[in-house]
Amino acid sequence: QNEKVALFIIFGGSGDLARRKLYPSLFRLYQKGYLDQHFAVIGTARRPWTDDYYHQIVTDSLSDLQATDEQVAAFASHFYYQSHDVTNSEHYVVLENLAKKLDQQYELQSNRLYYMAMSPNFFGTIAKHLKSEQILTADGFNRLIIEKPFGHDYNSAEELNEQIRASFAEDQIYRIDHYLGKEMVQNISAIRFGNNIIESLWNNRYIDNIQITLSEALGVEERAGYYETAGAMRDMVQNHISQIATLLAMEPPVSFSATDIRDEKIKVLHSLHIDTPEEARRNFVRGQYGPATVDGARLEGYREAEQVASDSNVETYVAGKMEFENYRWAGVPFYVRTGKRLAKKATRVDVVFKQLPMNIFNAVSDEDKLGDNVLTIYVEPTEGFGLRVNAKKLGQGFATRPVDLDFRHSAAAAGNSPEAYERLLLDALNGDSTNFTHWNELSQTWKFADVVEKVWAENEPTDFPNYRSGSMGPAAANELLARDGRHWIFDP
Ligand code: NAD
Known part of the structure; x- marks a missing residue:
């Protein structure tokens, strides 16, 4: 049946x-x-x-x-x-x-x-x-x-969309974003809307900032030809990262149906702040990996890869700040980053909660500083989540230490997690478009990405390559958060 x-x-x-x-x-x-x-x-x-x-x-x-x-x-x-x-x-x-x-x-x-x-x-x-x-x-x-890719910028995406819409209605079009087919990305909704203790705190009164990391350990490998025409912003931020941010930021849907979820995603993207060129310059950092020797083996830099121009200015790394201008999120930055040849392959979300209004333990032990409460959603390579809370250190005195409540598993290893494409194909067979991208979402994220691309195109980088293979990206990505008095939680 x-x-x-x-x-x-x-x-x-x-x-x-x-x-x-x-x-x-x-x-x-x-x-x-x-x-x-x-x-x-x-x-x-x-x-x-x-x-x-x-x-x-x-x-x-x-x-x-x-x-x-x-x-x-x-x-x-x-x-x-x-x-x-x-x-x-x-x-x-x-x-x-x-x-x-x-x-x-x-x-x-x-x-x-x-x-x-x-x-x-x-x-x-x-x-x-x-x-x-x-x-x-x-x-x-x-x-x-x-x-993907659905267009190269807003104009080409719109043109492509019009060509497709001449033959298909919007509800017949299933635009693949394979991140939306991943178990743990879908689990963002379960964590948020299935847990009162989480959704009650899910706003700017309790959350300080949200960090989304999609780091890859590999270089461009055989996709260099395509990559030279795209870069990390188009390849990852405009689509996958924006979709994850949208799922984290959207209001609770009326029901867990495709149309209700889609309505909320489109609504929250409507509040996505589109940077001015000046803001884009300040809020986004780009990088390109150079060569490195790791464990005695030499890794080639991006510019040395086949099909890559020896003076290429294509970015293999992006870090940036997204903001949703609405009641729930005003004042909460979403820091995002993605890159190739980074220290570790990982897709994860770190939700950093605000500090308590005061630390009563200070009086007992003045070197004691309370750590941040952090909810981590692990998407890849292991799936699950962790919650960092402060507990008392064993022994006399009253110092605290952070402890991690961790729930992690490898769904693929358990054999019961469908692969992203398998899930998406079945969704399409069922006519369920929940995990596909609507044109109204795409158009907004392209407008967002276009501003950054334009600023970058007008100001060629002078310091490429600016990060070492096997590091976590250019120093400017750390400064981006340090400037706001924050730091990246995931720092392998
Ligand atoms: P590919 O180059 O391996 O395959 C392209 C196919 O198109 C081949 O079967 C080729 O014979 C056929 N083709 C080319 N010109 C044709 C023509 N004029 N008429 C008929 N057939 C023609 O490409 P791919 O890597 O399989 O990627 C396909 C699409 O999927 C692209 O849009 C790509 O961006 C997207 N994509 C691929 C991957 C991946 O893992 N390969 C991941 C994400 C997205």
């Missing part, structure tokens, strides 16, 4: 995303019974492949998963390959013939999911052809799943 019925048409079926994420995720849905008899997948790309060869690609992509050969073969038999140049109108006619045939063969009720797993340059043209060549069905559902 859980079985979903749909035809998937994947544009970019030979690509990296399809192999690494989409096929394994579809397979897990198959193992769990969400996909069974009534589904089929058409993979398209330009290369001429046979179905047999395509089955081999799909099979190979599942090699890390636990499965029997029979199960894999039965799953792969639902896959069909269609050589297809997305810019050629005639190819869509061939595609539609195959789609129609599979629709009958597998009784797919004209339900179709279109997945854009290829270069964003083609998103607009594919959407246009899906309508003009009448691939969109009249009686089933038609849903478009679209990958």
Whole structure:
């Protein structure tokens, strides 16, 4: 009764995303019974492949998963390959013939999911052809799943959005932000709205500042070509970090439904302060990693990476301050940072509470300073949360010390946490858009990012590379908080 019925048409079926994420995720849905008899997948790309060869690609992509050969073969038999140049109108006619045939063969009720797993340059043209060549069905559902990056700035995002909206209604569009598919990001809502002791304190009377860190230990690796056109601001801050900040800042939704949550996200983003150029200069720090020798091995700097210009000024690190101008958050900075080649891979949120109005223990022991209460939400690599409270030190006298109440687990290791893409694909099959990004959210975060990008473009950095591989970023990122009398909680 859980079985979903749909035809998937994947544009970019030979690509990296399809192999690494989409096929394994579809397979897990198959193992769990969400996909069974009534589904089929058409993979398209330009290369001429046979179905047999395509089955081999799909099979190979599942090699890390636990499965029997029979199960894999039965799953792969639902896959069909269609050589297809997305810019050629005639190819869509061939595609539609195959789609129609599979629709009958597998009784797919004209339900179709279109997945854009290829270069964003083609998103607009594919959407246009899906309508003009009448691939969109009249009686089933038609849903478009679209990958990041969604635009390069506000103007290009708006243009892309208009192209897509010419063929699809907003509620048919599922803009992927895979961070929203992560267990612990979703858990932000559980922690906030399932716990009175937390939500009661969730405002500017009790919270001093909130810190969001998405640090990566790896460098750009093989994504350098794309990265050179984007940088950390576009790659991480405009989308993932902004989405996490939004979930932390939004008001409690009327119910836990897609539309109610979305309403609140859009509302709180409406209060996101868009910096003036002067503020952007002050509130944002950029960095680029240089080479380093770690444990005797030399790590190359960003400018030495393949496909990177030797004088590149693309930022691989951003730290900045976001502010929501509303009753709940006025005066509470959201400090955010992300970067490559940092000391440790981690995604986490540190919520720092205000100090008590006075420290009565001072009189007893004058070297005693109360530590900050901090709620930490761990997203990756382990999932869970921690609460730092002050307790009495053992022994005579009355000194205090911070203790950590920690709840952590590795959901992936427990085997019951669906991978982000698996969850998002199932959401799209269910027509649930809670964990996807609405245009009104995107437009606001682009406006926010654009100001910073513009200031940066007008003032080329003179000190790049300005942080060492394996450090936690440029010194200016620490000064950003020190200036406000604060410091980064996570400091590995
Ligand atoms: P890729 O380069 O590996 O694959 C691109 C695919 O498009 C290939 O199958 C190629 O054959 C096909 N293609 C190219 N030109 C075509 C044309 N004219 N007609 C038909 N097919 C054509 O790219 P990828 O890494 O799989 O990324 C796909 C999308 O997913 C991009 O938007 C990317 O930004 C996004 N994305 C990828 C990842 C990832 O982990 N790979 C992560 C996040 C987002």
